Amino acid sequence: xxxDILQEKIRxxxxxxxxxxxxRLDYIPAHILEEAYxxxxxxxxxxxxxxxxxxxxxxxxxxDIVPAVKPQSAYFEVLGSAGIAVLEEICxxxxxxxLYVIMDxxxxxxxxxxxxxxxxYLGGIQVGxxxxxxxxxxxxxxxxxxxxxxxxxxxxxxxxxxxxxxxLVKTSNRSSRELQxxxxxxxxxxxxxxxxxxxxxxxxxxxxxSGFSAIGAVVGATHPRDLQALREKYPQLFFLVPGYGxxxxxxxxxxxxxxxxxxxxxxxxxxxxxxxxxxxxxSDGRDYQEAARNEAIRxxxxxxxFVKIL
Amino acid sequence: xxxDILQEKIRxxxxxxxxxxxxRLDYIPAHILEEAYxxxxxxxxxxxxxxxxxxxxxxxxxxDIVPAVKPQSAYFEVLGSAGIAVLEEICxxxxxxxLYVIMDxxxxxxxxxxxxxxxxYLGGIQVGxxxxxxxxxxxxxxxxxxxxxxxxxxxxxxxxxxxxxxxLVKTSNRSSRELQxxxxxxxxxxxxxxxxxxxxxxxxxxxxxSGFSAIGAVVGATHPRDLQALREKYPQLFFLVPGYGxxxxxxxxxxxxxxxxxxxxxxxxxxxxxxxxxxxxxSDGRDYQEAARNEAIRxxxxxxxFVKIL
Numbered sequence: 001x002x003x004d005i006l007q008e009k010i011r012x013x014x015x016x017x018x019x020x021x022x023x024r025l026d027y028i029p030a031h032i033l034e035e036a037y038x039x040x041x042x043x044x045x046x047x048x049x050x051x052x053x054x055x056x057x058x059x060x061x062x063x064d065i066v067p068a069v070k071p072q073s074a075y076f077e078v079l080g081s082a083g084i085a086v087l088e089e090i091c092x093x094x095x096x097x098x099l100y101v102i103m104d105x106x107x108x109x110x111x112x113x114x115x116x117x118x119x120x121y122l123g124g125i126q127v128g129x130x131x132x133x134x135x136x137x138x139x140x141x142x143x144x145x146x147x148x149x150x151x152x153x154x155x156x157x158x159x160x161x162x163x164x165x166x167x168l169v170k171t172s173n174r175s176s177r178e179l180q181x182x183x184x185x186x187x188x189x190x191x192x193x194x195x196x197x198x199x200x201x202x203x204x205x206x207x208x209x210s211g212f213s214a215i216g217a218v219v220g221a222t223h224p225r226d227l228q229a230l231r232e233k234y235p236q237l238f239f240l241v242p243g244y245g246x247x248x249x250x251x252x253x254x255x256x257x258x259x260x261x262x263x264x265x266x267x268x269x270x271x272x273x274x275x276x277x278x279x280x281x282x283s284d285g286r287d288y289q290e291a292a293r294n295e296a297i298r299x300x301x302x303x304x305x306f307v308k309i310l
Numbered sequence: 311x312x313x314d315i316l317q318e319k320i321r322x323x324x325x326x327x328x329x330x331x332x333x334r335l336d337y338i339p340a341h342i343l344e345e346a347y348x349x350x351x352x353x354x355x356x357x358x359x360x361x362x363x364x365x366x367x368x369x370x371x372x373x374d375i376v377p378a379v380k381p382q383s384a385y386f387e388v389l390g391s392a393g394i395a396v397l398e399e400i401c402x403x404x405x406x407x408x409l410y411v412i413m414d415x416x417x418x419x420x421x422x423x424x425x426x427x428x429x430x431y432l433g434g435i436q437v438g439x440x441x442x443x444x445x446x447x448x449x450x451x452x453x454x455x456x457x458x459x460x461x462x463x464x465x466x467x468x469x470x471x472x473x474x475x476x477x478l479v480k481t482s483n484r485s486s487r488e489l490q491x492x493x494x495x496x497x498x499x500x501x502x503x504x505x506x507x508x509x510x511x512x513x514x515x516x517x518x519x520s521g522f523s524a525i526g527a528v529v530g531a532t533h534p535r536d537l538q539a540l541r542e543k544y545p546q547l548f549f550l551v552p553g554y555g556x557x558x559x560x561x562x563x564x565x566x567x568x569x570x571x572x573x574x575x576x577x578x579x580x581x582x583x584x585x586x587x588x589x590x591x592x593s594d595g596r597d598y599q600e601a602a603r604n605e606a607i608r609x610x611x612x613x614x615x616f617v618k619i620l
Binding site: 022024025037042043044046047072074075077078079080081082083084085087088104106107108109110111112113114116117119120125126127128129130132134135143144145146147148149150168171172173174175176177178179180182183184185189192193196 | 332334335347352353354356357382384385387388389390391392393394395397398414416417418419420421422423424426427429430435436437438439440442444445453454455456457458459460478481482483484485486487488489490492493494495499502503506
């Protein structure tokens with residue numbers, strides 16, 4: 001099971017964090033923008049080239065520190081096909097470097113549409129005699145509002161191809177409470193999603209040798225009490241934890257995502273790492289790789305003050 | 311407001327249906343596949359070319375019958391950047407033909423990520439001195455599991471650029487009941503989503519001159535009782551109704567989506583129209599356009615037996 005692979009990569013690097021790749025033009029140093037625009041002009045192609053250079057640079061700087069990267073699909077989609085071509089390349093490059101790739105796409109649909117999403121990110125498509133996997137990620141984030149139907153094509157690929165998914169359970173944003181924290185019967189809505197993950201894990205035999213299901217859960221760092229309650233209630237669910245840093249989550253908050261062995265969770269930072277160079281006084285961004293690397297190390301050490309990975 | 315535009319297009323064509331563009335290789339006639347593969351081989355590019363020819367052909371055949379098309383993003387994503395390039399072209403081509411374009415992407419995220427999704431499908435991105443809108447659809451489907459935060463960047467563009475969105479309320483699939491039909495307090499979960507649409511409509515002044523909000527709701531044809539209850543409870547919400555035809559929804563079921571003027575809803579058919587040629591005995595698919603057109607006319611007339619559009 002793929003969650004075993006992620007847990008093992010975390011253990012090897014002694015680092016339970018994932019670097020989010022959420023590129024925006026205003027995060028990218030001027031010298032990269034200049035190089036990209038010189039090649040393709042101030043066009044979608046030019047912007048995509050800047051994303052490509054920036055993300056590859058980040059991967060190079062971080063690959064021996066972090067076990068995983070999480071590209072956020074939205075930022076590439078806004079550049080249209082030029083952005084998606086770069087997203088394909090970035091996923092492939094990150095995997096070549098031994099990184100676990102979690103596509104943050106929050107997809108959710110039904111029937112053959114959901115099959116197409118699962119095939120796009122975790123599987124492949126047959127064209128005549130050939131099979132292609134445009135992204136071939138290790139994992140993808142999934143929205144379960146539509147119920148089990150929205151998960152099954154993904155879990156089929158977890159089983160067949162050793163992939164994993166992260167189901168949205170309790171997200172890090174303020175308005176997450178509007179639906180996710182409501183009480184339905186004797187359960188909170190977000191635990192209904194977690195229960196669904198457990199039910200499918202049993203039914204489709206998705207438990208790995210690490211003790212974690214191939215279906216993980218997204219649980220925000222900004223709700224430490226929920227994090228703690230969910231950790232206790234769902235020992236089989238691996239947590240992807242957004243909200244550290246820019247959104248206000250602290251190391252002492254995210255410690256509750258982990259079990260007593262320091263296993264079972266990975267904490268994301270996107271802007272904190274990508275934009276680290278912008279916090280250095282007088283930086284023109286030529287040091288963005290060093291700045292990102294230093295921040296990734298700082299974040300690892302910050303979290304590892306509270307979490308000992310066995 | 312953009313929902314006024316959709317209502318007007320429906321009134322002009324006296325047809326409250328939308329043709330879903332959900333291309334798959336096994337829906338496409340052999341002569342199109344041959345032409346595409348001859349040009350680009352059995353590659354993602356070749357498959358994308360087949361999608362392009364097929365979808366353009368469908369738009370040509372349907373443009374004077376249906377008021378709107380609904381491309382399903384998943385089927386293009388699975389072809390990677392080659393598929394997305396075709397999706398961009400199809401959206402532009404459909405709009406040139408006067409069709410209302412609803413991107414079925416079911417996106418939902420927070421903060422700057424959600425801004426990027428909204429910009430991708432309804433807005434644009436600035437690159438240096440230039441602005442680009444890779445898809446520039448009229449509308450997009452949105453998943454509200456994350457709460458208001460997942461809607462605001464979209465509603466901002468509804469206001470500023472006359473766009474619309476369709477929020478997932480009660481979907482057509484079987485397992486939709488797992489979350490959407492639960493009772494939370496005195497409300498069913500799916501009405502919590504509808505209430506959220508109403509609240510935002512008031513707060514952001516999204517009501518159009520047709521009496522409908524720029525925030526519409528996805529409500530499946532497969533639950534006629536829910537459809538009826540929701541129509542009565544939410545007169546301001548325009549409904550996008552999937553599930554007619556292949557999924558089992560009948561014309562007599564979908565009539566409940568409309569108000570007494572025959573307004574306020576649009577019913578989708580994807581496979582029924584796209585694959586109409588496969589139901590013609592002995593067809594080699596060269597008649598796929600005629601078959602699609604005939605099915606679109608049949609569907610229109612089927613629904614208009616129950617719905618009179620004033």
